[in-house]
């Protein structure tokens with residue numbers, strides 16, 4: 001009897017400690033696909049959505065409150081089959097629905113774009129939202145296909161509040177290979193990043209956009225770690241040594257992330273946790289332990305991938321359960337400081353450093369050199385702005401005829 005009592009008391013203590021730590025440091029999660037559920041289930045018509053009552057998603061307002069979600073990078077994700085079609089419009093609509101979700105529930109969400117401090121005369125940072133007992137709501141765009149090979153589009157998305165770009169989703173872009181190249185499912189087209197892909201990395205550093213390496217192959221991870229002036233993130237990836245899935249992060253990369261003072265935010269998807277269809281909370285904690293063992297507690301974070309996956313671990317069924325995982329880390333001997341690092345301090349450090357790299361380059365002009373036309377030529381893309389010779393082949397025969405006439409006229413005039 002007393003033995004049972006002791007067990008329960010110890011359990012309570014851990015949960016109490018977890019909840020106390022979560023009231024001192026915000027839990028900042030790297031990736032949640034609720035916005036994609038809003039499109040799939042409601043075509044983004046928020047008047048038909050009640051986030052207090054919704055019960056077929058991993059995320060709802062009651063679950064958020066129970067789970068003490070301090071800050072969330074909401075994913076503005078659109079699938080790869082929108083590439084070369086309407087990816088940009090669909091991504092803008094996902095950005096819009098995140099803004100509208102915050103506007104519909106101002107008592108719960110506060111839109112945020114920075115770590116801490118007064119920006120643009122508004123309080124729109126993670127710590128301010130946390131101090132007001134609201135979930136800081138940031139945006140991450142998942143997949144380079146969403147910017148349609150355009151730095152202007154990248155910058156515009158930054159102005160709309162986007163703070164990370166996952167370089168690829170599960171398809172190659174005209175400038176980067178995706179993780180499926182490592183599993184042999186997709187061919188390598190760029191040997192990692194193309195020259196334009198490298199241009200993009202430099203521009204993301206200048207802008208203050210977090211570079212997310214979830215979903216890229218190891219070659220790209222290394223190229224970005226070589227190049228980036230700022231720390232990088234994995235918004236929702238786990239440890240490769242614990243589960244040999246190519247979406248996970250190998251130990252040598254964990255070491256490089258540590259050198260760069262970046263962060264790996266652990267994904268809870270069963271298939272990445274155990275490499276099988278089933279998993280439990282303890283299996284997820286194994287990833288936290290492994291990353292801590294290899295590279296220390298300063299590179300770990302939470303990146304649940306809720307509402308983006310179909311199978312989640314027993315004990316971590318939805319966002320309300322995260323405090324149980326925090327309690328499990330405490331049970332495994334994590335110190336308060338280590339737990340707080342993983343909860344939010346690490347991500348805040350990364351974001352501040354990325355903001356510093358941005359501020360140090362405030363006099364560097366934006367990169368306005370476009371991707372070479374022949375690297376993005378397709379039937380849905382016009383060539384306005386490019387020299388006509390580079391586009392002649394892409395347009396209709398009639399246009400080529402006009403071009404010939406223009407050229408003929410031009411030589412006539414210059415002959416004069």
Ligand SMILES: *[C@@H]1O[C@H](CO)[C@@H](O)[C@H](O)[C@H]1NC(C)=O
Nearest residue numbers: 049050052053054055056057
């Ligand atoms: C889930 O929500 C639907 C629609 O609001 C409702 O009809 C249903 O009864 C709810 N189910 C449960 C188990 O609460």
Ligand SMILES: *[C@@H]1O[C@H](CO)[C@@H](O)[C@H](O)[C@H]1NC(C)=O
Nearest residue numbers: 064065066068108132133134
């Ligand atoms: C913070 O919000 C939660 C609901 O998420 C509520 O239960 C709690 O009382 C609030 N705390 C304060 C200090 O307002």
Ligand SMILES: *[C@@H]1O[C@H](CO)[C@@H](O)[C@H](O)[C@H]1NC(C)=O
Nearest residue numbers: 274279280281282283314315
């Ligand atoms: C979690 O799953 C592992 C097998 O991967 C098992 O050994 C362990 O007992 C499970 N833990 C709980 C708490 O169910």
Ligand SMILES: [Zn+2]
Nearest residue numbers: 142215236308
């Ligand atoms: Zn993903």
